[in-house]
Every structure is written in structure tokens, then in C-alpha cells.
Amino acid sequence: MSTEDGSSDSLEAVDAWWRAANYLSVGQIYLMGDPLLRESLQPDSIKPRLLGHWGTSPALSLVYAHLNRLIVEKGVPTVYVCGPGHGGPAMVANAWLDGTYSELFPDVTLDEAGLRRLVRQFSFPGGIPSHAAPETPGSINEGGELGYSLMHAYGAALDNPGLVVACVIGDGEAETGPLATSWWGNAFLDPRSDGAVLPILNLNGYKIANPTILSRIPETQLVEFFRGHGYEPILVSGGFDGEDPMLVHRSFARALDDAYDRICRIWTSARDAETLDDRTADRTADRTVERPPMIVLRTPKGWTGPAEVDGAPVEGTFHAHQVPLSGVRDNPDHLAQLERWLRSYRPEELFESDGSPSAVLDALRPVGGLRMSASLHTNGGTVEPLVLPDIAPHAVAVDPDGDGARTETAGATGVFGGWLRDVVAANPTTFRLFGPDEVASNRLQAVFEETDRAWQLPTVATDEHLATDGRVIEALSEHLMQGMLEGYLLTGRHGLITTYEAFVHIVDSMFNQHAKWLESAAGVPWRKPVPSLTYLLSSHVWRQDHNGFSHQDPGFLNVVVNKQADVVRVYLPTDANTLLVTMEHVFRTEDRINVVVAGKQEQPAWLSLEEARAHVDAGLGRWDWAGTELDGGDAADSDSGVDPDVVLACAGDVPTLETIAAAQLLRQRVPGLRIRVVNVSDLMKLQDPDQHPHGLPDEEFDALFTRDRPVIFAFHGYPTLVHQLAYRRTNHGNIHVRGFVEKGTTTTPFDMVHLNDLDRYRLALDVLHRIPGLEGKPGMRRLADEWHLARTEARAYAYEHGEDPSWITDWRFER
């Protein structure tokens, strides 16, 4: 079978497979009947709305057919990541040819009836998308929004030491920023313990309506480009001006063999025991390391399609991007041209009389899970739950003193970092931490007691925590970090990404697309669950006082809550123990996107571990120790059912601190005022139960927030988000939200809350203003003046001294 022995049998089979896949791709775009062309093509076999993208399909199928040959010959487990947009018809065609499609969609049988369903369903109402989507067997990458294929491939290859991940990249996609930086994935892949990524750049020359940059630079420059990225490019070109495809088959087969041989040499050399001591030794720039291969496959766009339509060139131009022949139902010339086009693949050689794939294709069909469309890796892998060590040893001891005061402090993410180190240790090959150079800045550096950062490039003596086999991956690209994590998760492993809150907006669109993937995958019966994507956002809006306005943006939550309720979760743990409990919970979830916002600075630790467990479980609740409802007397008793005068609600660590301080001001200075403090750690509790599964039932919401008392809600993010979530609640009209109102600069922490009217004095003043008659009571006007003065003086102090005054920084909770 090998191409090296000169036999061309296998290449004849490759060509047959390719023709069959091309035939089925064209069929999917055009046909809704007579898929085997038993008769001459009739208008009513043509779809009324011609949708789909032919241009990219032939090269995708070419690669698929050739990879099949390699897999059959070498038995190498291979994942196919399809980068080019709208490549769905090719991927579906190949999945049907290898039998996977019919196994997963029993309606789409391996016969003429199945073929009719296959072609009809494509880009058809009630059918399947035009991209490689969750509905597409073997896919872990959506071809709708371009840019993420290669990072997904690198994520899939991690910790899969025997796996080859072939990633076809379109030359359009290659222009995106995320793809452009993905070439550097090779800096992180450990040839000892990770698999290999084989990028295959298909230069078909065009995107929608423009030529592509990489297809137009001189070939010498193209070679420099890839060598500059650390690859050994293997160039294959052909199919132009009617060139015999067999020539391309031969050179592409040779290229694939070369690439695979090179991968094997890299693996063998790296895995040779004698070289093991390199693992931690300093590596110098002049060591000789074989470059990983990549292939440049230059073929005409829409290759084998119509060369010309109505006298204008199509094949090899951007006019081949979508549907080369339009109006086929009503244009007999186009209809005839389509029939010639379809018959040019010689379907009679490719399908048995019952419509099943011809026996000539059998030799190219890998067995079972070696079929790329049936790869277990692309369907949740062999996902095992994370081993989760006990969080208790990491918990901050919070023991209210005799007066009920809580005076412990801790940096939440630092405490979590200690447990995360244990998680890394307990899951040595199935958990990864990703961050855009912010792991240490977000105070998770305890993980470096257990592991290092993965780094295959040279090192120097002053480097810290770099090793070829590190479990942490850091590059200064939120895109690359999220994309590699997505690839890792979608192949059934676990992970976490941590970044600055403001800059997670950089991957808003990747969040959206991953959410849409999960939303769609939930409707695909054969898709197995995958571990959740979890963000730990720290260095958040309220504590970027030193870095300034560009670093102050809590708006990611507004993007998150738009996605389907079954997928998204938002947590705002208030202190170290609630963060620990929250992370323990989210690491157990599947098929979710968990967004956790937590502070890294030293902050009060309000809740004991036990209290934190109960609080996170409930998602929100009264903190009676902070209000007046513990006190009895005039104030309402916890269980008395008497409503307080005011509810001080809070979500997020800094708003909670300010709220508790405000409650303390009020408790101490406004005797008799009945104050309830409510903390929200699970944001989706605010939404209606019929909008979100976490939504609190109305009667419980009313009991907590009352039906008619003023609620002063101190919120971590933009205030209107609370209104957006809670607008249906009974007491919504009385909810007055303070939050980030886009006022920021380089200043002190207290000045940040001051600027945005979220500070303790402002919250206390809000209460004075909102309770009828309170301002008129004796002493209240003086108190208001005093609080106004206090906030003004705090700012004046900061502007004079460069730091907050001690009456702010030394504030402690007392009862």
C-alpha cells in the first residue's frame, strides 16, 4: 500500500474516495432528490434555495482521503480539525463514507434512502449547519467564526502522547489575529508527553471576495514565514489549469509520509531515556531540535468544479466560494452543467447499486475508532471526573469572637491557589491551568510548588518555573490560552483559565462561540458531556486602582448572561472560603461555562468554611450577623417574619465590604433602624426561575428582599445588569443599585468606590434618603453632613498622601 514502494493502488483508492466525497459535497449543496443521478437531473431534484460553500470542500476531502490512507497504513490515531469556514459538506460526506454518520444518525443509512436524507438535510430547515459543527461527527471546531482551529488542535494534542492532530487551516482564517498567534502553540507542546499537531495550510487563494495574503506572497517568503515560526514547511501545489489530480495525490501522499516520519523522529528522539535529563536542564538556543512539520497545500478554490460559468472564470477564483451555479431550477444550461459536473466524478464507480459506498473505498476506511469521524477524542474523550482533594485544610479559620466580630483577612485567590496546587498534583495528566501571563499576578503562584510552566524554547539561568512538562501554559494571548483550553476540554480533559477581569473581553467572541457549541451539542444525542469551561477572573475592576481606567471593566458578565440559561453560571464569591467552595463545585460540573470573579487582595474573610458551604449552596442569603436581625428587641428576629426597614444587598467582594461597613455605620449611628444584609454569590439567583434554572422562586425572593422595603444593592458590575436580571421581581421598583458606572482612573481603592458612588458612606446615605421620614429625624441631617464630609476627606487624604487614610484601611467589622 505504501506510496514509497511505487505502487499507485492506494492512490487510485484515495482518488476514488476523494471523488466520492466531492460528489457528495456538490450533492449536499444542490440536491434534494435523485442523489445517485439515476435519471437525468430534473429541476425538482434541486433545492429551491441554494446554500452552501463549495470552494473549500475539495481540499478538505483531499486531506481526509489521504489521512485515511496514512491511518490505515500506520494505525496512527488521528484527529481532523477542520478550520476553513463552511466546510461542512466535505466533513459530512467523509463521515458518511467511513460509516460513522450512519452509526450516529441511524436515519441516514448507507443506501440510497440515506443518501437522499444526507443531501437534503444540508443547510436545509430542520437539517444541519454548513460548518463543521457539534452536529458533525469528529469535529471539535466550529467553522462559523474563523480563527480558532489551530489553537483547538494544540489543546487536543496536549497529554495525548500517541495522537496526531491534523489541522486544516484556510488561508482566509490564517489572516485572523487568533490564528496568527496560534502558530506558537509549538512552544508549549512537549514531544515526550503530548501528541503532535500537523498544520495543513490550504492556500486556495481566496476568502469571500478577496485574495488572501499568504497565497500572494512569494514562495520563498512563505517558507521563511513558517521557518520563522519554527516549522519545517513541506510544499505541495497542483490542480491548476486542469492538471491531473494524480500528480497532486502523489506529491501530497509523499508530503504526508514525510511529515509523519518527522513527527515519529521527534517523538522517538524526545522519548529516548538518555535525553530525559534535558527536561529540567537549561536549554540553549543553539541546540539542534528537529522542527515540527507543517504542510502548505496549494490548490485551486473550488477545484474540480465548473471552470467557467456563463463565460466567466469560476474554478480557482473567489467566485467558487459559495454556489458556483445559481438559479439551477430555472436555468436549463446551469442544470445541464451541474449534471455534467456531478457525473464528472463517475458516481457509478463510487456507489453500489443500492447507494452504499463502493467496495473500492473499503481499503481506505480505518477500523472503528481510528476513523477520524468516530474518534473518541472528539466526543468527550475518556473523560474522568477530576480528583478533588479536600478543601478543608486550605480554609481560612473564621471564628467570630464573643462580640460576633469577624476579623480574619485573606487574599481569596491566594488561598484558592493552595488548593489548586493540590488539584494539579492529584490530576497529573488531566488538568491544566492556562493564563495570559497572569497566573502569578492573580496570586495562584502556589501551583508552582507542584509544577512549572510548559516551555520548549531555550531557557536561561534566571528563569523560574519553566519546564518542558509544566502543567501551566502561559502566553500573552487570551485567545491562544482560551483556545487551547477549549481544545483540551472538548477532548475530555479538565482545566481552568485565569485572567484579568477587564481583558477577558478580548475573548468575548470565543466565549460566545463556545457557549453556542455547548448549546448546540446539548441537542446532539450522541455527543457526550465535556468538562465545563471555567474562568477565574481576578485583578478585577475595583482593585485596578493602580493600573487605571483601561484595566477597569466588569462588562464580561453582560455578555455572559445573554447565553442560554442551561449553559452559563456566574459566581461572585465574596471571600476566600466562598471561593474555595465555589471552585470545588464548578470543577464537578459538565457542559457549562462557569464565570467566577474573585479578588486577590487581602480582604475580610467573612464566612467559616461551614457557613461558606451553606451560603454557596443557597447561592444567596441573609447575613444576620452583619445586620440588626440578630439583636431582637425593636429589630426583627430572624424568624419573626417582620420585615426590616431596609435591605442592604451586595454581590462581589468589594461591594460586600462596603455594604457591611455601611451597615455598621447605620447600626452604630441610627439606633432602631432594622437592617438586613443579603449577600448574593450566585448571580443567576436574581433571575426568574422560568428564565434560569438557578432562579430563586418568587416567594423566596420576596421573603428575602421584602415586597416593599427599599433595597440598596451594591453590585460588582454595571448596575443595570441587576435590573436586567431582576426586573420581574415584586419589589423591583424599590431596588436601587450601585455599581461601576464607568468612572475610573489611577487612584486608591477607596477612591474607586467613591468615584462610582459605591462607598460605605454613600450606601449609608442612600438608606437615609430612601426611608421615608428618616432624614427628618433628630440628628439625621447632621449625620448626613458628617458622612458626606468623611468621603470628601478620604479622597482629599488620598490625593495628598497617595494612599487611603487609616480610618479606611484599618476599618474592622465589629458588632
Next chain:
Amino acid sequence: MSTEDGSSDSLEAVDAWWRAANYLSVGQIYLMGDPLLRESLQPDSIKPRLLGHWGTSPALSLVYAHLNRLIVEKGVPTVYVCGPGHGGPAMVANAWLDGTYSELFPDVTLDEAGLRRLVRQFSFPGGIPSHAAPETPGSINEGGELGYSLMHAYGAALDNPGLVVACVIGDGEAETGPLATSWWGNAFLDPRSDGAVLPILNLNGYKIANPTILSRIPETQLVEFFRGHGYEPILVSGGFDGEDPMLVHRSFARALDDAYDRICRIWTSARDAETLDDRTADRTADRTVERPPMIVLRTPKGWTGPAEVDGAPVEGTFHAHQVPLSGVRDNPDHLAQLERWLRSYRPEELFESDGSPSAVLDALRPVGGLRMSASLHTNGGTVEPLVLPDIAPHAVAVDPDGDGARTETAGATGVFGGWLRDVVAANPTTFRLFGPDEVASNRLQAVFEETDRAWQLPTVATDEHLATDGRVIEALSEHLMQGMLEGYLLTGRHGLITTYEAFVHIVDSMFNQHAKWLESAAGVPWRKPVPSLTYLLSSHVWRQDHNGFSHQDPGFLNVVVNKQADVVRVYLPTDANTLLVTMEHVFRTEDRINVVVAGKQEQPAWLSLEEARAHVDAGLGRWDWAGTELDGGDAADSDSGVDPDVVLACAGDVPTLETIAAAQLLRQRVPGLRIRVVNVSDLMKLQDPDQHPHGLPDEEFDALFTRDRPVIFAFHGYPTLVHQLAYRRTNHGNIHVRGFVEKGTTTTPFDMVHLNDLDRYRLALDVLHRIPGLEGKPGMRRLADEWHLARTEARAYAYEHGEDPSWITDWRFER
């Protein structure tokens, strides 16, 4: 003065300038008193909170000093784009040394008092940010969120044929996706009519806590990397292991001279009249074109700072990233080391006795606007209003017939495209259109009757609309397109970006940062206005039925409305004429971000140009011709003040169509029902006037939406956005919003509205359900059944035939 004549006088001055800037950078990080070190350094001269980033500063100042030499020698107008994060201290220091700072901030005088203010204000409450921000003279790029420097530089160079834009890029920033694809800006810059970009990559080896990729690959690979991107790299390295900086000065000066000579050669050769015919001729890949230069400057991170602190290496490691010496107030050793560090720059040579810059620096100070910090280009340029041709010739003629029916249809963006062509023609050097390969897909192809796409790479015979001097720029990178447009706008020119609605999320974070730039710039008294950034989003959520779920996302609006009300505007023009009027308006604005969402498909043209002008002016209004209020009789008269039974509100083209069709169903089938149709084209009208300047006064809102009648609001985006904006309105409790609820797939246009419960039947049913007693009236239950059936049948038809039924597609408005 030239470095070529062997004289080193100028390099001595360069070194002095560099030392002065370094001294002032360290001073800004540490000092709040005694900026000239007149006494031995005292703890109370040290800031209590040490904030700032030393690591990147020395290289930034090195480049600044050397560019000054070049400018003084050659008189070349130069813009300095500072990419590295937190490079503020260096940029501010240099701006003070060249006198610009004191001109723009008169308090910060060129003497000791000014110096005291200068050092104290940095990263200090009430002071200035740590990045090159709007507050920084000469800046058009914020160093807070990394990735956009080079694209800003390319945008600034467009249509500035004599300008050199020097862009310093940090090796951290170089890892981001947006920066990685920005190198391709060279594919668009026309050496005939555009300026030059000179990228200077500073390899200081580290980001926050990690080495950088580009600093660790072998030098041969680095050269390949840049040659692969089409540049001629010029390598400069030095400053390691105590090497004499004069050696670096010499080689960097030579590199700059080389680069500038190369730029001049490229300009001269391109501008030679004999080569002009190349402009449109096919260009082949083997033509010889001189590669534009770029410089790689490899220097130690934190060069000239402490080599070691407490025995640990700092200079040249990531420990030099921020504040090398900590706790200086309380640590006498650190205090002494800081003093030694500061004095190592020999301040006595650099400042006169009154604190002004020493006369030795005079020779390096360019005159007037040639000072990079005073560059007019970086402060709004010579902005001229766009010349706006008449829109009237492009307007769709809408003449309601005798019955009041409006039956014209048009594709809104296509009509706008015709006018846009005229805008391009009328502003041949000051307006640019940017798009990620979606200009034609968004139906703006009429511009290609007037101009082409800019493209400097080889062309082939089948290419269309490519020319070296095209006014349209397209690369498949939303990042690059937005970044180049930002650079173009911030230097005082005009433009538009058009993209698919769903994929504009890719640049969410760029939107945020540009909004923050405008928000901050508004508070900087010397910043001149800049033309607004305008998005035309088409191929929107409701008409991506064919491309599927990944292409369906209207959530950008949720990101937009979080920004300051003075900056953001959101328009949802409903038809061709309202789009024309809207664009005419937004093109006249300054300092805004305008988001316009409009359809490209054939849709009813509801309003005549005159009506559209009035409607867009008002931002929202009653469309009495669509409701019952024209009819008199039982129904309320326009001016009668009688409230209707129901308000059907709508925003966006597809929701408006469904609303008008629903109103028609109700008018025809529920006699006597008083219906008001309200269309909203300016979304911010919904917000309170005290939240947004466009907010409709409450009494007008109440008059339009009533105080107590049900409002069925059909909205373009996620429904909760309407609640978020309108939650304070009197009648908010009765506003029932339909919109995109994250249900999507590959289907038909009508099935998309059906899936999301936004279709005409659902809206009409909503009315039946929401008006007390209506469902109980004779015939209403049957009507409800009929409408339920109609929507079910429409879907069934589409799933059977692949297209919407004619009773949907042929629907026309009638009275």
C-alpha cells in the same frame, strides 16, 4: 551631526537625553519630593505606594532620543506609537524634556517645581496613568490592553505621504493575536500616497513573569520570521552584562539611518512617475520590491536599573518588570540603592540649577510640531468635516397609494452603498472604508464603482477591484480592520467599518478601549475632537438563517450600552431611507462611537425621505399609518389624547416588519381594537434623560407608550436589553419584550423569528393574551387557534420545501 561622518557629538547628546529620561522615569515611579536630589534621599521624598513599570522604560526612551536625532537631522515628521504596556513614565519624561508637556500642562513647568509635580502625579491619585494614555502628549495608543500598537501605526500612516510612524512593540505584546496579524499592515500601505511605518520590536526578554517567545527563538529564526512577513529586519543588540551603552547608541543610530534611507528609497522609487503605470497593472510575484525595514532592538529589561536587589538578579530578568526596589521608605538599604541608581544618571549634567533641562539637550529637541509629543497628527490632525453629498438622489421613492399602502422594497445597505460611493468620491484622501472581507457581502459593492481595495501584493488577471491606491481596506481580521480605522480616526481622518453583526464581538474589547480613550480624552483640555468611530453592522442575527447559529448574535449592543452616555450611540434604522438619514447624521459627529445595525436584504421601504428625516430626528415615534389611530371613529385620533388599547413597539428592520404585519392581522381581524405602532430607531431614547443625553423625557415617553396599556415590544436584540434601558419608565411593568432568545439554527428567515417567538402571529397572540377580556370575546379563541396554526404551518412548509411559504414571502402592507 550625522552618525555617518564619524562624529560622536550627537550620540553624546543622545546619551544625555536618554539618561535624563531614565532619571525622570525612575523619579516618577519613586519620588514625591526633592526631584533633583538636592539632598541625600529622604524617606519622606518617597511615595508611600510604589506603582509603575520600570522594565520597559529605558528602551522606550532610547528610541525616543534616537528618533529626536533623526528628526533634527532630516526634518522628517515622525509619530511615536508606544506599544509596550505601562510605558507611561518614559513617554511623559520625554514629553517634558522636549517642552511639550509644560506647554500642554502649564502647571508642570520646566523647573524644579514643575519637576516635583511631574514625578509626584505619576500613578498617584488625581494624577496620570501608568500607560501612554490620552493624557500623554503625542499618544494615539493606550498601553493598557496590549495588541493594537502596530495597527494604530498603520492607520496613522495612511494618506500621510510624508510621515514616518515609528512603532515600538514589546515582545510581550507581540504574542497577542491582534499584533501577530498586524505585521501584514504592509500589504495595504501604498508607498506612493501613504506614509511609512517603522516597527521597532524591543526584545527585552520578558513579559510580567515569563520569558517571551520572540526573545528565545534563535536569531536566524527571528530573521526568517520578519522576512516571512515581508520586512527587512535590522538587528541591534546590546546593554547586556554591563556593556557600554555608547556601543548600542552607535549601532542603533546606524540602524535608524539605514531604516530611514530604505524608507526614502521605497518612497522615491514608488513615486517616480515612470512607475505610475504599475498602479493598476497586474503585478507578478517575482517583481522586485524593496522590503520595508523593521528594527529588532534587543536590550535588557530594566536596563540601567539595579543589577541585583538583595542578592537576586533584577536587571535583565522579569523581576525588573515593575518596581525593582520595594519598601524603600522603610528599608534604608533600598533607599540608598535607589539614590545610587538615580545618581548614576548624573542628574547634575542633565538639569540646570533651576531644574530646567540642561542646554546639552537642546541640540536633540526638534522644533515645534516636529517634536513627537507635539505632533499634530496625534492630536486630531488637521481634521476637516467630511464632504457629504446629497442623500436625496439615493432615497427610495415611497409614495403611499390611495389606501395608504406602502409597497416599495429595497435592500437598505445596498441603497446606502450608492451614497457611500459618492462619499468616497467627494473625500478622496480623508475617508476610508474597512471591512473583514465583508464589504461586498454587506452589499456595499457600489463603492467599487468609484474605488478599489488597497492591495500591494501581486495580482492576477481574475482579480477584481484591487489597486495599490484603493480606498477600501479588507483583511480577514476584524482586529486589524478596527485598529487601522482607529489609527486613521485618531489622526483626524474619517472612516467606517462594516462587519457581520455576530462577529463584531471579536472586537468587543477594542470597542471598550476606544470608548475609554474617548471618555478619558474628553477630560484632557488640550485634546482636540476626533471623528467618530462608526460601525455598520449588517448580515444581522435575523438574516443569518442560512449561515446558522454561530452567525446569530446581537449581543454587541449589550457591550456598547455600558459605556459612558456621552460617547455611545445605537441606531436601528428600519429601512433604506432611515439608514441614509442615520448615516448622514453619524458622519457629522465627533468623539462618538456610533453603532448602526441595518439589514442588507430586500425589505419594505416604509418611510419616504421626508418621513425618515423626521423620524430619525426624533429617534422614535408613532407610525399611525400602521396602527388604527389614523382611522378616527372608535379608535383614538392622533391628537385626541385617548390612549390605544395596546402599543406595538419595534426596533430593528425584521422586528418592525413582524410588528407591522401583526398590526395588520389585528386591524383586519379584531375590529375596534385600538392599536398604536411605535418605532424606535435611536435605542438610547429608551433610557432616562439623566442616564443618557438622548433619553426621552418621561412625559413624552408616557405619552407615546402610555402609562398603563400593554406594550408588546419586538426588539432586534436580546429582550432584557430593553428592560435594562427602560426599567425606570412609568409603564415598564407592562412592557413585554420579544427578541432574540438565543434560539437559532440553519433555517429560513421566518423560522428564525418563529423560533424566537418574534413572528407576527406570536405578536398578535401576545396582544390577545395581554388585553383583559379580549380572549373571551366572540371569535377570539378561534382566531387564536388559527394564528397558532398559521405559524405551525409556516414552519412545516419550510421544513418540507426548504423555503418560506408564499403567504409569508409575498406579504404586503395594506390598509
